[in-house]
Amino acid sequence: MTTVSASRTRLRRLAVAVASVLIAVLCAPATATAVAHSRAADTSRHLQDAPHEVITWGASADRIGDAAPDRGYRLVVHTSAAGSGLRIRLSNAFGDRPLTFGSAYVGVRRTGADAVLGSNRRLTFDGSRSLTVAAGHAAYSDPLPGRWAASATLLVSLYVADAGGPATGHSMAMQTSYTTTGDHTAEEDGANWTQATGSWFYLDALSVRTTPRTGAVVALGDSITDGWQSTGDRNRRWPDYLSRRLQNADGVPVKGVANEGISGNKVLADGAGQSALKRLERDVLSHPGVRTVFLFEGVNDIKAHTGVTAKDLIAGYREIVDRAHGAGMCVVGATIAPFKGWSEWDAAGEAVRLEVNDFIRNSGVFDAVTDFDRILRSPYDHERVLPAFDGGDHIHPNDKGMQAMADSVDLATLDCDR
Template sequence: MRRRTARRTRLIAVTVVAAVCQATPAPAAVGPPDGVITWGASAYRIGESVADRGYRMVVHTSVGGRDPRIRLSNAFGDRPVTFDSVYAGLQLKGAQLARGSNRRLTFDGSSSVTLEPGSTVYSDPVPGPLAAGSNLVVSLHTPDAAGPVTGHSMALQTSYATQGDHTAEESGANWPDTVGSWFYLDNVSVRTAAATGSVIALGDSITDGWQSTGDLNRRWPDYLARRLQKAHITVKGVADEGISGNKVLADGAGPSALNRLDRDVLSQPGVHTVFLFEGVNDLKAHSGVTAQDLIHGYGEIVDRAHDAGRCVVVSTIAPFKGWPEWDPAAETVRQEVNTYIRTHSDEFDAVTDFDHILRSPYDHERMLPFFDGGDHIHPNDKGMQAMADAVDVNSLDCARN
């Protein structure tokens, strides 16, 4: 008990500083009564809304099930936003949908819904199956949207946009514009067997997939999801809650991991395990963050997840020598943090050593060139697959509920 109290006392100072830098809207979501998350993307402010705009967004499911439902978010809006038409179908090619698959979504029985600033909403379940590895397409229209838009900018997935309401159309003819972001949509869940659960990858741009090949689902959580489909465990789903540039302790590229933990992780349905892989952005920012600061931050996340009945797997911080912001001081902190993670594994439910997997055997401060996406911090497709292959899938099959 003393250790947890010390962690939380130390984090008060850290989180107060972060709050001064950027106010974070309080999460207003409540998870659905049942279901398991099959796809997710962390929401943050990604620009300004456009009225009478339609978005046709492609997302890739991890775990299969029945009766899918989506979650829409206005978490970072400063005024209400109305969705007057929302559909979901299966992708055939590009913006074109498989014949007969496009179905209207309702919200408490209504075909339209208005979200107040800071809030989220789940759709009603759509009867029927949704297979693992499906390209689900969610089309929505906002008649009078204005102000900040909530979404996820770096989707690494081609989606589509248009003016006017063409959400009910299965043809892609009226969806001429391609976009690389997801707008308002941050969750898809399905109903599964009661024992089935998901793991949420809480991370930064490496988890978000930067330097992996777009439109092919080659982020490390995607590779992990494919492994889980073949594994003889109950954890089958994977939700990628990575944000490029994200930090553990301070807001910046979206809310910090500490400040978004409730909305992006603990409010999600069917989550058994949290996979925490963050810290490099705290180090390369040269903001004076120490190893002890990061260790306390990890501890706060672990404590809150455990209090919510979730297990936590923590990874070491990967090497980044060669990145412009690398320096010996940041490297020293990285090594101290990694040593702590390796030698205090009893504080976590499991440890995965991504540093060991990705580093060069000739220079432990640098990524192995075979895995390097070219900027010395983000792995390529081979590196992403190696990370996923390094995860002990049995360590994910853990539940504290």
């Protein structure tokens, strides 16, 4: 090769090298940006697909007599939202000393106290089979692997090894559960679970992991929400009917329903359970995945003849709404239903009810309103429950009334933007 040819070859190679460097430099920002965008998109998709926890069953805690050691409780519960990684929450909220659970199991109910064969599985707590809960506290189990169906009837079996003082639970379950002496939690048949109870002990919540789009609604209320006068053991409280509607509804991301009603409960004062204002944190705000609070309470404040005014109740509602909004939750307000014919009804209390209902309907304080008053009242006497919906005591709806209440809820209002 001549000197001239060699020089030209070196020049061509140099030019190609320089061009490659320039292309790399010019394209680097675009490539880096594309990579960053790709990674961000992957992260976004991951977050959208990542599961989160949602309450699928709940029951308000209260004091229910005295605790006893060496007792087993097989509690029948009916879930709402489907998911994986089931956890239970055990409460010693009203205890005055530590409470020790020796073991806990969850299984699918077959009938009575019998579990479906092969479904009864042990729960752990930070890897341990036992758990001690301090007075005034609650604790979650570890997630239990596997998929749990929507609207499932489960058996939660607890063995209380050591206990004393006040017991914590939910007295009016409207559901038969079972108790025994000793630890029979691992047994799938119900032969040793011979004593029936109408209360839930120590268990106040179940949650599952599901998609981030899925949320829950908590019904905060009194005996009507708790289900009094509905048919027992049939899940015919109005939140149960609402849950069935939600499970069957397409395009509605709210699937979890927690019933946090207490019979006799008031918004402002303690009595039958702590007031709604006092129990709001434990029974509503502390639960995972809650999208909306459904507030239906106030009739017990009115009929108690303690001088509660509409202004007092409205102030209580405003506080609940403010605290729920502060937690990022929506609030649906429900009007107070008529109760003429109940022994505590009088014209003064009726005037308070009408004033409060006007506030609920027209103030704009709530994110949405459900008009239970309009649904349940008689067209011939707006102060009375429609006879076809009356459970017999002129204040609590029967099964038909419970279903009418649930059917009147606009499902879209349970998922507002907040």
